[in-house]
Amino acid sequence: MQIGLIKARPLASASLATMALYLALCNTDAAAIETGIYQPPDLSRFLLISGEDADGDGDGIKETHVVHYQDVAGDKVFSMTTKDRVWAWSMETPGEENAESGWNYVIRDSNCDGVFDEKYQLDEEFQVPDCLK
Numbered sequence: 001m002q003i004g005l006i007k008a009r010p011l012a013s014a015s016l017a018t019m020a021l022y023l024a025l026c027n028t029d030a031a032a033i034e035t036g037i038y039q040p041p042d043l044s045r046f047l048l049i050s051g052e053d054a055d056g057d058g059d060g061i062k063e064t065h066v067v068h069y070q071d072v073a074g075d076k077v078f079s080m081t082t083k084d085r086v087w088a089w090s091m092e093t094p095g096e097e098n099a100e101s102g103w104n105y106v107i108r109d110s111n112c113d114g115v116f117d118e119k120y121q122l123d124e125e126f127q128v129p130d131c132l133k
């Protein structure tokens with residue numbers, strides 16, 4: 001027996017990152033908020049459509065400015081801004097709500113550090129982050 005000589009091959013950091021990504025992709029809990037680092041949309045192909053004020057935390061005060069954008073293909077994007085800080089982006093490709101690839105999700109900056117670190121499905125609830133209340 002040479003048990004003491006058996007060593008697991010050390011995982012390179014890239015492999016760990018791949019594994020973390022794989023596990024994130026396999027997490028199919030419908031209500032679970034995914035966390036990671038998500039990129040806001042590139043607005044270069046979008047046109048500004050409209051803006052409105054909305055109540056993002058249910059207190060009756062419309063503290064959130066929502067700006068809607070749309071591109072030629074029909075993709076829709078809107079940003080949510082409170083106290084001059086963009087804290088969420090919603091990205092939707094109409095008609096492809098169930099597609100696994102593509103958009104159809106919301107990303108949120110949960111702690112005002114400029115990184116969009118949470119991802120919600122379009123039908124999930126999300127609110128103004130505590131740091132902007």
Ligand SMILES: [Ca+2]
Nearest residue numbers: 056057059061
């Ligand atoms: Ca409110």
